[in-house]
Amino acid sequence: STRKSSLPPGPGRLPIIGSVHRLPFGYQQHAFLDWKKTYGDIIYLEIFNKPAVVLNSAKVMQELLDKRGSKYSGRPRSVLISEMIGMTNNVTILPYGDQWRRQRRWFQTAFQSASALESYVPLQRCESVRLLSGILDAWQSTQDKASRDVGKEVFSGVKRYVGALMMQIAYGHSVASLDDEFVVLSERALAGTLEAATSVASLVDFFPFLRYLPPWLPGAGFLTKVAEVHELVRVMIDVPYERVQASIAKGAARPCFLTSLLDEYAKDGKMSAYDEADVKGAANIVYGAGTDTTATVLTAFLLAIVLHPEALKKAQAEIDSVVGTERLPELGDRQSLPYFDVLLKEVYRWHPPVPLVIPRLVTEEDTYRSYTIPAGSVVMPNIWAITRDPECYPDADAFRPERFLSSTPEPDPRGFAFGFGRRSCPGQAFGDSSVWLAAARIVAAFDVTKAHDPATGAEVSFQPKFASGMISHVMPFPFEVQPRSERVGRLIRELETEA
Numbered sequence: 147s148t149r150k151s152s153l154p155p156g157p158g159r160l161p162i163i164g165s166v167h168r169l170p171f172g173y174q175q176h177a178f179l180d181w182k183k184t185y186g187d188i189i190y191l192e193i194f195n196k197p198a199v200v201l202n203s204a205k206v207m208q209e210l211l212d213k214r215g216s217k218y219s220g221r222p223r224s225v226l227i228s229e230m231i232g233m234t235n236n237v238t239i240l241p242y243g244d245q246w247r248r249q250r251r252w253f254q255t256a257f258q259s260a261s262a263l264e265s266y267v268p269l270q271r272c273e274s275v276r277l278l279s280g281i282l283d284a285w286q287s288t289q290d291k292a293s294r295d296v297g298k299e300v301f302s303g304v305k306r307y308v309g310a311l312m313m314q315i316a317y318g319h320s321v322a323s324l325d326d327e328f329v330v331l332s333e334r335a336l337a338g339t340l341e342a343a344t345s346v347a348s349l350v351d352f353f354p355f356l357r358y359l360p361p362w363l364p365g366a367g368f369l370t371k372v373a374e375v376h377e378l379v380r381v382m383i384d385v386p387y388e389r390v391q392a393s394i395a396k397g398a399a400r401p402c403f404l405t406s407l408l409d410e411y412a413k414d415g416k417m418s419a420y421d422e423a424d425v426k427g428a429a430n431i432v433y434g435a436g437t438d439t440t441a442t443v444l445t446a447f448l449l450a451i452v453l454h455p456e457a458l459k460k461a462q463a464e465i466d467s468v469v470g471t472e473r474l475p476e477l478g479d480r481q482s483l484p485y486f487d488v489l490l491k492e493v494y495r496w497h498p499p500v501p502l503v504i505p506r507l508v509t510e511e512d513t514y515r516s517y518t519i520p521a522g523s524v525v526m527p528n529i530w531a532i533t534r535d536p537e538c539y540p541d542a543d544a545f546r547p548e549r550f551l552s553s554t555p556e557p558d559p560r561g562f563a564f565g566f567g568r569r570s571c572p573g574q575a576f577g578d579s580s581v582w583l584a585a586a587r588i589v590a591a592f593d594v595t596k597a598h599d600p601a602t603g604a605e606v607s608f609q610p611k612f613a614s615g616m617i618s619h620v621m622p623f624p625f626e627v628q629p630r631s632e633r634v635g636r637l638i639r640e641l642e643t644e645a
């Protein structure tokens with residue numbers, strides 16, 4: 147009973163279900179922030195039989211996840227996604243241990259070394275030109291009165307841009323459209339996984355014996371769906387791997403993340419089953435980890451400039467004066483564009499793409515502020531709560547890039563939007579620079595505005611919407627694009643032929 151009384155405060159718990167009755171189905175980050183008023187910045191709950199802790203301030207996240215990383219860097223066991231659906235060798239959910247350490251090193255080499263990041267710049271430049279050219283096509287189609295939805299086309303272009311970067315880096319595979327075979331395999335398996343992970347199916351994470359129920363039993367139908375998705379995931383992992391192996395055999399493989407791992411681990415074309423599964427799993431997660439996250443920041447950026455035309459105008463004026471209109475912005479211009487940089491910072495703060503990060507597991511009992519944090523607790527860091535904390539960000543609901551320009555600038559949201567400590571995102575620098583380049587080039591080349599009603603010419607107003615879920619996708623919204631000049635249109639077409 148002493149131990150119970152020293153747990154952090156939290157909502158009431160019932161036998162068997164714990165605090166589940168208090169948890170909303172979606173947008174949990176909002177409920178957790180609400181709870182902060184009653185319980186403070188560290189909250190204890192129980193989800194069925196598992197202890198869980200919500201962290202609700204930057205201070206507590208830094209103190210536990212950064213400074214006490216040796217106890218807070220686990221991930222909860224995922225019976226459904228890992229053991230049943232088959233994403234077994236997925237670095238994002240691997241337990242804190244040797245296999246994770248080895249894969250983490252591979253990601254650090256591929257995404258954090260200066261030489262690797264430098265080697266991706268030509269790819270980022272080339273794919274960002276293709277993105278601009280797709281936006282120009284979408285605009286052209288509206289001029290030709292072909293009824294196409296510009297917003298939808300631009301969203302698809304953004305997804306293709308990021309997907310193409312990730313597939314090229316992972317497998318040396320070029321992606322011309324979202325109908326690409328590897329992209330379709332990945333999207334089908336990832337969407338299937340989301341569909342299979344219903345709340346009923348997720349119960350197996352708490353009561354693993356449920357996986358052995360016969361599928362014909364009422365309520366156990368999810369097991370059939372899970373078996374189908376397991377097959378989709380196997381194909382998503384195996385097909386690109388086998389294709390690269392075949393290219394290597396023909397001497398036609400392009401150097402990539404996978405070929406560099408095969409160079410290191412395959413001796414005379416042979417590898418242990420353990421190494422092979424690990425290498426396959428790591429290459430596969432490059433697309434899954436990098437695509438939706440990066441695309442969400444870019445679509446949130448588009449939403450922000452549509453809602454805040456004055457910010458778009460300021461960014462355009464800055465780019466025009468520093469870069470001029472004869473060329474597009476390059477990554478090397480970043481230091482010379484301070485307003486554009488704070489505009490992007492404000493996008494990360496205003497809409498953090500992964501609001502609850504990826505849950506952690508406490509691997510050893512801990513004591514913090516006289517509270518006991520039991521070993522085995524699932525930790526949910528609520529990034530949303532930091533972005534709306536008036537102590538860090540006065541007038542937190544307002545979109546105000548200037549908050550980062552004052553003599554006492556507010557904290558850089560990139561310090562938490564990519565997570566914390568040992569499990570923080572290894573793709574941060576690459577994701578951030580891919581967002582920067584595409585966003586700066588769109589701003590330099592296009593006016594992006596609210597859509598207009600064709601009958602009245604009036605602006606179409608809308609309410610921005612964000613999906614619930616681990617990644618908070620920006621829901622499509624109506625908008626228009628217009629090249630800023632004929633000259634920039636010609637420039638994009640010229641660069642496209644070189645790309």
Ligand code: HEM
Nearest residue numbers: 238432435436439440500504564565566569570571573577
């Ligand atoms: C702007 C884009 C991105 C955002 C906002 C983002 C965000 C995140 C977040 C919040 C986490 C969880 C960190 C934690 O638990 O503390 C994470 C993990 C991870 N991210 Fe990213 N990410 C982005 C791009 C990328 C890219 C381009 C890659 C490259 C493949 C990548 C690979 C990973 C991996 C492998 C992990 C798991 C790390 C581990 O568990 O050790 N991410 N990311």
